[in-house]
Amino acid sequence: MIRKKAWFLILTLLLFVIPLTALLLQSLSAPWRFHTGQGLDWGWQGYAILFENPQLWEATFISIGIGFAVLFMNVTIGLFTGKALVSYAYRGKAWLEALLLSPILIPSLAIAMGLHLFMIRIGLADTIWGVMLIHLVPTVPYSIKIFHNSYQQMGKAMMEQPHILGAGFWTQVFTVELPLLRPAIRSLTFLTIVISLSQYALTAIIGGGRVLTLPLVFFPFLDNANTSIMAAFSIWFALIPLSMYIIIEVLMMFLPYSRLPWRNHR
Amino acid sequence: MKLFKNKTFLLFLPAGAFLIIPFYGFLYAVIQSLGGEGFTHYHEILNSERFLSSVWFSIRTAGIATILSIILGLGFTKWFYPLLTHTSHRVMVWIPMLFPHFVWGYMIILLLSETGWMAQAFTAAGWLEDRSNFPVWTRDPQGIGIIITYVWKEVPLVILLLFPVYASIRPEYYALVDSLGGNAWHRFTTVDLPNLLPVLVESFLIIFSFTLAAYEVPALIGTTFPEMISVLGYEWFYGSSWDDRPLAFAAMVLTSLFLLILTLVGYFILSRPRWRAMRGNRP
Numbered sequence: 001m002i003r004k005k006a007w008f009l010i011l012t013l014l015l016f017v018i019p020l021t022a023l024l025l026q027s028l029s030a031p032w033r034f035h036t037g038q039g040l041d042w043g044w045q046g047y048a049i050l051f052e053n054p055q056l057w058e059a060t061f062i063s064i065g066i067g068f069a070v071l072f073m074n075v076t077i078g079l080f081t082g083k084a085l086v087s088y089a090y091r092g093k094a095w096l097e098a099l100l101l102s103p104i105l106i107p108s109l110a111i112a113m114g115l116h117l118f119m120i121r122i123g124l125a126d127t128i129w130g131v132m133l134i135h136l137v138p139t140v141p142y143s144i145k146i147f148h149n150s151y152q153q154m155g156k157a158m159m160e161q162p163h164i165l166g167a168g169f170w171t172q173v174f175t176v177e178l179p180l181l182r183p184a185i186r187s188l189t190f191l192t193i194v195i196s197l198s199q200y201a202l203t204a205i206i207g208g209g210r211v212l213t214l215p216l217v218f219f220p221f222l223d224n225a226n227t228s229i230m231a232a233f234s235i236w237f238a239l240i241p242l243s244m245y246i247i248i249e250v251l252m253m254f255l256p257y258s259r260l261p262w263r264n265h266r
Numbered sequence: 267m268k269l270f271k272n273k274t275f276l277l278f279l280p281a282g283a284f285l286i287i288p289f290y291g292f293l294y295a296v297i298q299s300l301g302g303e304g305f306t307h308y309h310e311i312l313n314s315e316r317f318l319s320s321v322w323f324s325i326r327t328a329g330i331a332t333i334l335s336i337i338l339g340l341g342f343t344k345w346f347y348p349l350l351t352h353t354s355h356r357v358m359v360w361i362p363m364l365f366p367h368f369v370w371g372y373m374i375i376l377l378l379s380e381t382g383w384m385a386q387a388f389t390a391a392g393w394l395e396d397r398s399n400f401p402v403w404t405r406d407p408q409g410i411g412i413i414i415t416y417v418w419k420e421v422p423l424v425i426l427l428l429f430p431v432y433a434s435i436r437p438e439y440y441a442l443v444d445s446l447g448g449n450a451w452h453r454f455t456t457v458d459l460p461n462l463l464p465v466l467v468e469s470f471l472i473i474f475s476f477t478l479a480a481y482e483v484p485a486l487i488g489t490t491f492p493e494m495i496s497v498l499g500y501e502w503f504y505g506s507s508w509d510d511r512p513l514a515f516a517a518m519v520l521t522s523l524f525l526l527i528l529t530l531v532g533y534f535i536l537s538r539p540r541w542r543a544m545r546g547n548r549p
Contacts, residue, residue, distance in 0.1 A: 004345070004346070004349070005349060007345075008345075008346045008349050008355070011342075012355070012358045012359055013358075015418070016358055016359060016361040016362060016422075017358055017361065019361075019373060019377065020361050022376075022377075022383065023373060023376070026376065032383060032386060033386065034383070034386035034387055034389070034390040035385075035386045035389035035390050035397055037390065076280060077280040077281055077284050080277045080278070080279070080280045080281065081277065081278065081280065081281040083277055084274050084277035084278045084281075087274045087277070088274055094533065094536075094537065095533075098529065098533055099285070100281060100285070101468075101472075102288070102526075102529070103284075103285070103287075103288040104472060104475070104476070105471060105472070105475045105525050105526070105529050106288060106292055106475075106522045106525065106526070107475065107478070107479030107496070107518055107521050107522055107525070108479070109479055109480075109481055109496055109499055109500065109518055110291070110292060110295045110479075110499075110515075110518035110519060110521065110522050111287070111288045111291035111292055111295070112291065113291075113295055113298075113499075113503055113514060113515060113518060114290075114291035114292055114293070114294035114295030114296075114298065114515070115287070115290065115291035115294065117294065117298070118290065118291075118294060133287060134287070136284060136287060137287060137288050137291075140281075140284050144281065149430075190363070190364070194363065194364065194365070194366060197366050198366035198367050198368065198482065199482075200368065200481065200482045200485075201480075201481035201482065201496070201500060205503070215366065215368065215482070218368070218369070219368075219485075219486075222372070222486070227376060230372060230376075231376070234365065234369045234372060234373065237365055237366055237369045238364045238365055238369075241364060242364070
């Protein structure tokens with residue numbers, strides 16, 4: 001067991017922790033030239049030059065805005081559908097689940113290209129609303145899966161009890177289900193934001209280059225920025241889901257039956 | 267219970283409304299690929315050398331990346347799942363999931379390109395005479411960079427999907443195999459595999475369809491020839507001439523149909539009675 005643990009630590013450090021640390025170090029020092037025998041040259045230049053770019057801030061705010069909207073719609077759709085799937089017990093359920101998963105199996109590029117003309121016609125092309133809608137395609141199937149699993153673990157009894165005690169639909173959602181769904185909402189936050197931040201092609205097609213999100217700044221940056229700036233930009237991409245996670249965690253404290261850190265508890 | 271039934275129906279409404287987006291988009295892609303001219307565009311791309319080599323390259327690259335990710339993820343989870351119960355361990359494994367795919371792809375370029383950290387470090391250590399002797403692993407015609415990026419990024423996802431399954435397998439089953447004289451291989455095929463198979467098939471489908479048709483990573487770390495189908499489709503869509511647009515639609519529709527058939531085959535395998543019986547009474 002100890003040997004196994006040693007192997008586990010070696011592998012995870014080598015494959016996951018060290019690359020992240022290297023990226024962090026590179027973002028805090030001048031581009032590396034080890035072959036010439038130089039050491040690290042520390043400095044904040046990478047971040048300083050990155051933050052001087054006015055496009056970066058605009059894109060960050062737009063990306064965060066889209067991220068929150070997409071997350072909110074994901075939680076709503078995921079919650080209803082997850083709940084419906086556990087209440088539904090008929091034949092053909094496997095096919096229903098396959099149908100709900102299918103949007104991530106069809107290439108999203110095909111969907112975005114197909115919707116492009118339609119979005120122009122109804123005036124959603126080149127707008128932030130159109131981009132939010134198209135970002136639902138690669139995220140919602142995951143949300144439905146996660147919420148479905150959580151509802152299954154919660155068990156039917158937990159859903160019947162509030163019903164018996166006379167709680168209405170929304171009371172039940174807010175006082176029983178949402179507090180128990182907290183772990184699901186946490187994983188959903190990460191997944192949705194990271195997927196939304198990963199979309200270059202979808203955002204470029206539907207946003208028409210007018211909706212400036214972070215990937216649309218990142219790709220052109222590649223050609224004319226040095227490695228320190230790009231490393232800082234890469235770290236910036238990871239900081240956004242982390243900070244949004246903290247915001248969601250704070251918001252979830254206001255759910256009923258949450259342990260508030262400023263209250264005494266046994 | 268009629269009321270309850272109606273309520274359940276109402277709960278499916280948001281998902282139904284959502285499904286309109288992808289299905290309408292796909293339907294429109296099919297219509298535009300036909301363009302009122304029948305199958306001429308399909309005929310054209312199926313005779314195009316560029317398209318066919320791109321299809322082969324995409325399926326090969328995505329297939330290798332997916333199979334490697336699943337094997338490595340499965341091995342890692344099987345070997346280490348007792349350790350993964352610690353949150354801190356899981357957090358370390360899931361570091362790559364914090365970054366978008368193309369950012370991780372950029373990290374691969376930093377790490378493994380001919381001017382990258384590895385090449386620099388090996389030169390400094392005297393293992394390489396010159397940095398240019400470092401093998402070409404990024405922007406290479408073999409798709410090695412694409413495969414490395416995807417495997418590195420998807421292995422944590424496979425672990426994330428498989429870990430709950432391993433955690434739910436009751437250890438008594440392994441004891442049963444042991445007492446009946448089975449070895450480690452029997453333990454894997456009779457206990458692990460029936461439980462894992464639905465998740466494995468689903469992971470394969472999710473990862474394969476993503477790696478086959480995603481644009482960002484091949485655009486960043488691939489070459490112009492051979493190119494992945496998504497890069498070709500994007501180029502046709504935004505290309506210099508509008509005449510290429512129907513070709514982009516035809517290429518993406520063909521990719522979608524291929525993936526849909528693969529999905530059907532996957533679900534067909536899963537619903538075979540033998541696998542259902544081996545999973546026991548689990549729904």
